[in-house]
């Protein structure tokens with residue numbers, strides 16, 4: 001007997017493991033629930049868009065058949081993703097939450113008959129790779145151009161230093177363009193308030 005044959009049974013992490021391949025129709029008929037975790041690093045297409053692939057996805061998928069005999073899955077995908085800010089190119093924590101509602105169809109024309117709450121998922125072959133389905137859902141939910149809030153964004157090079165010519169012009173203006181008389185006197189505001197109240 002191999003020593004490590006039963007080690008997987010003893011590993012509590014494995015109870016949260018999701019199957020690699022699934023037959024959605026069978027799962028729906030069996031009203032199966034797949035609740036578990038998936039390492040973000042397993043999703044390679046998503047990984048290319050992230051500044052770090054550490055961490056796990058929390059996946060809850062409930063398969064069932066509805067009153068119209070549609071095989072469907074509903075559930076959620078949650079994770080803390082590390083996106084790449086497109087302004088400063090630094091990491092940007094982004095809480096991912098996807099509501100999944102997919103109806104499995106065998107032919108494209110069936111999509112027209114579905115209730116609005118479902119997104120059609122065309123099943124061409126079974127089984128399918130579960131992580132592909134999950135990854136597709138996540139990619140659709142990502143912001144197209146992730147950006148920090150301006151207060152949190154720290155571009156490596158301050159905008160002024162990008163163009164030395166521009167900086168030179170700025171200095172010129174400060175020196176002679178704007179004379180003291182052109183600058184707004186902060187007390188002008190007070191003066192106008194005073195004259196208003198007199199009337």
Ligand SMILES: [Zn+2]
Nearest residue numbers: 085088148153
């Ligand atoms: Zn940024």
